[in-house]
Amino acid sequence: MEILTLVHISCLYGSVEGIDNEKLAHPCITEGVRYSEDPLDTGFEDLAIPSNEEWNKVFENIQHQFMKVNGETLEFIDHWAQVHRKYESTNMHNHFDPNINEPKDQPDVSGVYYVQIPKGSGSLVFNYNINQYQTMSYSIEPIVGNFLIFPSTLNHHVTKNLSDDLRVSISFNAKVNNSK
Numbered sequence: 533m534e535i536l537t538l539v540h541i542s543c544l545y546g547s548v549e550g551i552d553n554e555k556l557a558h559p560c561i562t563e564g565v566r567y568s569e570d571p572l573d574t575g576f577e578d579l580a581i582p583s584n585e586e587w588n589k590v591f592e593n594i595q596h597q598f599m600k601v602n603g604e605t606l607e608f609i610d611h612w613a614q615v616h617r618k619y620e621s622t623n624m625h626n627h628f629d630p631n632i633n634e635p636k637d638q639p640d641v642s643g644v645y646y647v648q649i650p651k652g653s654g655s656l657v658f659n660y661n662i663n664q665y666q667t668m669s670y671s672i673e674p675i676v677g678n679f680l681i682f683p684s685t686l687n688h689h690v691t692k693n694l695s696d697d698l699r700v701s702i703s704f705n706a707k708v709n710n711s712k
Contacts, residue, residue, distance in 0.1 A: 541660060544601060544681040545672075548593045548645065553676055555586045557648045557700045560613035579613040587611070587702065590645050594679055604708050609639055611704040613647075616693040621654060627684035627705055639705035643681040646674040646701050653699035654691040656680065674701065681706075 564579030595606050614622060627642040644656065656672045672680065682688070684705060693699045 541683060541686065543658075544598060545678065546594075546597050547675075547678045548590050549677070551590055551593075551677060552586050553647050555584065556590070556702065557698075559584060560615055560647065560700050560702065561698060564613050564615060579615060581611070581613045581702070583611075590679075590702075591704075594643065594645070594681070598681065602708070604710050606641070606706040607709055609705045609707060611702055613700060613702050614690070616654060616690070616699040618694070618696055619692055620699075621692045622690035624659065624687055624689040626687050639684040640708040641681050642684045642686075642703065642705050643679055644674075644701050644703045645679040646676050648698060648700035649674045649676050650693075650695035650697035650699060653693040653695045653697065657689050657691060658682070659687045659689075 560579060560581050564581050591608060595608075598604065598606050616622075627639055629638060632638055654674075656674060658670045658672075659667050660670075662668050
């Protein structure tokens with residue numbers, strides 16, 4: 533006898549200790565270059581940011597925790613920041629790129645690390661089909677220093693920042709490498 537899992541969505545949720553989030557937030561806010569200034573573009577909030585020592589520590593820590601839980605390593609493909617001002621949000625999307633024909637070139641997982649999260653600055657919401665007629669939602673309240681890794685094909689959005697302060701997070705895509 534065996535168990536067949538037909539639908540299973542797992543996310544890895546954890547925290548990273550010993551990070552100076554101010555050193556992460558500063559380049560996101562001051563050096564980030566918006567991919568698009570068109571407010572209708574879903575990439576409006578995405579900022580190209582340089583890597584720095586603190587970000588490298590975050591990646592190393594996430595990599596270590598992922599390996600400990602899954603026995604697999606992450607190969608980080610790219611990362612970017614979102615800086616949401618008051619009333620900004622992120623539209624529903626996933627990280628599957630329809631312009632990439634080769635499945636091996638698609639990310640396996642995506643993730644987010646929370647850098648600066650004022651109270652009332654928006655939640656991460658996952659939407660997934662439970663059948664052909666119904667969609668379920670699962671909402672996560674972000675916490676500074678926490679991260680979340682999820683399948684890249686999972687639809688998600690971020691609700692409006694209703695605070696007067698900036699909401700800063702850093703997202704990434706990665707391939708999963710089986711090291712067993």
